[in-house]
Amino acid sequence: MTEDRPGPLARRYRLLSVAGSGGMGTVWRARDELLDRDVAVKEIRLPDGTTGPERAALGRRLLAEARATAALRHPGVVTVHDVLVERGRPWIVMEFHASRSLSRLVDERGPLGVRRTAEIGAAVLSVLRAAHAAGIAHRDVKPGNVLVRDDDGRVLLTDFGLALRAEHDRDEQHDRDAGDGIEGSPAYLPPERVGGLPGGPASDLWSLGATLYAAVEGTSPFLRPHALGSMVAVLLGDYPPPERAGALAPVIEGLLRRDPDERLPADEVARLLDAAARPDEPLVPRPRGPDRPGRPGLRRPRTGAVASVAALAVLTAGLGTWAARWTAVGQGDAAVAADPLVELVPYREMDAYAVRVPAGWRAERRGAVMRWRDGESGRGLRIAPAPGDPLAGLRAAERAAVAEGRRPGYLRVRLGPGPGPRDGAVWEFTWRGAGGGRHVACTRASGYELCFTAPESLWRPDRRLHDRILASFRTGSAPER
Numbered sequence: 001m002t003e004d005r006p007g008p009l010a011r012r013y014r015l016l017s018v019a020g021s022g023g024m025g026t027v028w029r030a031r032d033e034l035l036d037r038d039v040a041v042k043e044i045r046l047p048d049g050t051t052g053p054e055r056a057a058l059g060r061r062l063l064a065e066a067r068a069t070a071a072l073r074h075p076g077v078v079t080v081h082d083v084l085v086e087r088g089r090p091w092i093v094m095e096f097h098a099s100r101s102l103s104r105l106v107d108e109r110g111p112l113g114v115r116r117t118a119e120i121g122a123a124v125l126s127v128l129r130a131a132h133a134a135g136i137a138h139r140d141v142k143p144g145n146v147l148v149r150d151d152d153g154r155v156l157l158t159d160f161g162l163a164l165r166a167e168h169d170r171d172e173q174h175d176r177d178a179g180d181g182i183e184g185s186p187a188y189l190p191p192e193r194v195g196g197l198p199g200g201p202a203s204d205l206w207s208l209g210a211t212l213y214a215a216v217e218g219t220s221p222f223l224r225p226h227a228l229g230s231m232v233a234v235l236l237g238d239y240p241p242p243e244r245a246g247a248l249a250p251v252i253e254g255l256l257r258r259d260p261d262e263r264l265p266a267d268e269v270a271r272l273l274d275a276a277a278r279p280d281e282p283l284v285p286r287p288r289g290p291d292r293p294g295r296p297g298l299r300r301p302r303t304g305a306v307a308s309v310a311a312l313a314v315l316t317a318g319l320g321t322w323a324a325r326w327t328a329v330g331q332g333d334a335a336v337a338a339d340p341l342v343e344l345v346p347y348r349e350m351d352a353y354a355v356r357v358p359a360g361w362r363a364e365r366r367g368a369v370m371r372w373r374d375g376e377s378g379r380g381l382r383i384a385p386a387p388g389d390p391l392a393g394l395r396a397a398e399r400a401a402v403a404e405g406r407r408p409g410y411l412r413v414r415l416g417p418g419p420g421p422r423d424g425a426v427w428e429f430t431w432r433g434a435g436g437g438r439h440v441a442c443t444r445a446s447g448y449e450l451c452f453t454a455p456e457s458l459w460r461p462d463r464r465l466h467d468r469i470l471a472s473f474r475t476g477s478a479p480e481r
Helices: 052-071 102-109 114-133 170-180 201-217 227-236 246-255 266-277 309-325 333-337 390-404 456-472
Strands: 013-022 025-032 037-044 080-086 089-095 099-101 146-149 155-157 344-349 353-358 362-366 369-374 379-385 411-417 425-433 436-445 448-455
Touching: 013 037, 052 080, 052 089, 099 102, 102 146, 102 201, 114 146, 114 155, 114 201, 114 246, 114 266, 201 246, 201 266, 246 266, 344 456, 353 369, 353 379, 353 456, 379 456, 390 411, 390 425, 390 436, 436 456, 448 456
Parallel strands: 013 411
Antiparallel strands: 013 025, 025 037, 037 089, 080 089, 099 146, 146 155, 344 353, 362 369, 369 379, 379 448, 411 425, 425 436, 436 448
C-alpha cells in the first residue's frame, strides 16, 4: 500500500476492503490489531450539506442503533463490538461474517427455490420476533440487509440503523421530526410508512413479505424505475402475482395486505414458512379468530388496481411527505433503480468492438484507447486493448499501481474472475484523488479492458449504469444490445 493510506481507526482497526454498501454508508472488512481478529466496520457517510443539528441527530441515531443491536441476544443478529467517531464520521465495529446478502445471491444465482426461501424467511422472522418482543422495530427489512454465511448458510439480519424502540423519549421524537424524514428503500416500505406513519411490527412483516417475493421471484414486487413509482405501487398494492412462489404464495399474499390489521400474524407466518420448508405437509391458512380482526383466507391485490378517493388522498399526502423530506441517507433501492433514465447511444470501433455509452459524454481518442467523460459528475469510461490472460493482467496492473503510488489511499474491493465470459476478470477498487473518493471497476475479457470510474458517493446509483454498459459490449462486428 502507499504512504498516503490512513492508519488504523482508533489506532486499532485497520481497513482492508469494502464488504458492502448501502443507504447509510459503507461496510468494511477490517482487522482488529489489538485482538488479532477480523471485524466488520460500518462507516456512516453523512450527506453533503448536513447541518450541525442533523449531524447531532444522526449521531444519536447511530448510538441508538448500536444499543438496539447490542440489546438483542439472538444468533441471527450481528454482535456490536465498538462505536467511535473518527475522521469526522461515526463508525460501528461489528462481528465479521464471510457472507453475501440475499440480494447479491439472487443477482448471482437467480431466483431461489421455495424451500430455501422459506428457510431464510423463517430465520429472518425469528430475529424480528425477538426484536419485537424487546420493543424494537427494524424498519428496513429488505434483501440487502439479509446476510447468508458462506460456510454454513446461517442467516443474519443486519443494519438496524432505522430501528427505534417502541417507547421514545421526547428528544428522539424531535430528532425524527426535524431531520430524518421517511427513510428506507421505497420498494420495501409498507404502505403506512409511505403515508408518513412510524410503523411497527406489522410493518416489518410486510417488508418480510416483499423480501420473500424478491427471493423466490427474482425481483422486488414494487420496484419501479423511480422512487415515486415504487411508492405508488406500494400504496395501491399493485404487483404482479407470484409465479414461482408455490407454497410460499399464501405467506407472501397474506403479508402484503395494505391494511396492517389484515396481515398475517407472526405465529401464523412461522407455521406457514415451516410447512413451505417441508413441502410434504399441507398448507392451509387458519382463520384469524375474534381476537384479531381481518378476513379469513387470502386475497391477492389486483394488478393495475384503481385507487379510491380515500386512497388517492393518502397517496397525495404520502408522496408529498416523501418529496419534501426524503433524505439522501434513505434513498436505498430507488437510487439503484434510477439509472435506466440515463440514455445509452451506440458506438462502434471499426470491426473491433461495439458498445453503448451514455449520451452527452465527451469522447476522446488516444491511439487505440477510447475515453468518454461526463464533465459535470466526474464519471468516466475507458476502453483499451488488453491482450493476454485477463486475470494475470489485472493483477499486474494492481501491483504496478501500488508500487508507483498512482492511487493514494488505494483499497481493493475485489480482484478475480468476473461474470460473463469464462475468460473474463474484474478488478474493483477505491482510492482518494484531489476531488475526493473515486470508485473504479475494470473488466477484462476477449482482449479488451473496460474501466468505469465514478465518484465514490455516486457508485451505488451508478453501478446499474456500469452493468448496462458492460452488458452492451461486443467484440468484432456483432451488433450491440
